[in-house]
Amino acid sequence: MRRPVSGASGVGRRRWLTALVLGAMAATGCAAFRAAPLEVPPGHQAVVGEVFIAGFNAPHLVLDIAREDGSFRHELPVDFIRSPFVITLPPGRYQILRLRINEDRQTFPEEAWFRVGVGFEVGDTAVYVGTLQLERVAFGRQLRVRIQDEYERTVPAMRTMYPGLPPAVTRALMQPV
Numbered sequence: 001m002r003r004p005v006s007g008a009s010g011v012g013r014r015r016w017l018t019a020l021v022l023g024a025m026a027a028t029g030c031a032a033f034r035a036a037p038l039e040v041p042p043g044h045q046a047v048v049g050e051v052f053i054a055g056f057n058a059p060h061l062v063l064d065i066a067r068e069d070g071s072f073r074h075e076l077p078v079d080f081i082r083s084p085f086v087i088t089l090p091p092g093r094y095q096i097l098r099l100r101i102n103e104d105r106q107t108f109p110e111e112a113w114f115r116v117g118v119g120f121e122v123g124d125t126a127v128y129v130g131t132l133q134l135e136r137v138a139f140g141r142q143l144r145v146r147i148q149d150e151y152e153r154t155v156p157a158m159r160t161m162y163p164g165l166p167p168a169v170t171r172a173l174m175q176p177v
Contacts, residue, residue: 038164044088046126048158048169050150051076051083053099055136060102063116067092077102084154086162095119095177099134099143114143119177126165127172128155147174 133146
C-alpha cells in the first residue's frame with residue numbers, strides 16, 4: 001500500500017527535482033560557452049566579426065569566402081540570427097561571395113544561394129571585419145547587405161571566448177565590391 005504524500009514533502013520533492021534539472025541545464029550551458037583555445041596556423045591571422053541574418057526560415061546557412069586569387073576558400077557556418085566568429089585565414093584580399101542554404105535541408109533550386117559581394121583584407125595582424133547584416137528581401141532572391149562597426153562590443157566578447165586572441169586586433173571593415 002502506498003502512503004499518500006503529504007503536501008510539504010511533495011513540495012520538497014518537486015523543489016529538489018527542479019533544482020536538479022536547473023543544475024544540469026546550467027552545467028551543460030557553462031560547458032557550451034567555455035573559453036576555447038585559438039589555434040592560429042603558421043602564416044595565418046585571426047579574423048574576428050559577426051554575421052546577423054534576417055528573413056530566412058532555414059536555420060543552417062553557410063557563407064562562402066574566397067581569396068581573390070582563388071588560392072584559398074573557407075566555408076563559414078551561420079546557425080543563429082547573430083553569429084559571432086573567429087576564423088583564421090592567410091594574408092590576402094578576400095570576398096564573401098554568397099550566402100548558401102545548407103544542402104542538408106530540402107531547398108528549391110532557385111533559392112539555394114544569394115549573392116553577398118563584400119570584401120575584406122587580411123594583413124600581418126589579427127583583424128576585425130565588422131558585423132555583416134544580411135536581410136532577405138521579401139519574395140526575392142536579393143539581400144540587403146550592411147556592415148556595422150561594433151568593435152567595442154565584439155572584440156572584448158571574443159576575448160572572453162578565445163583568450164588566445166592576439167592583443168592587437170586591427171579594425172579592417174568589410175567593403176562592398
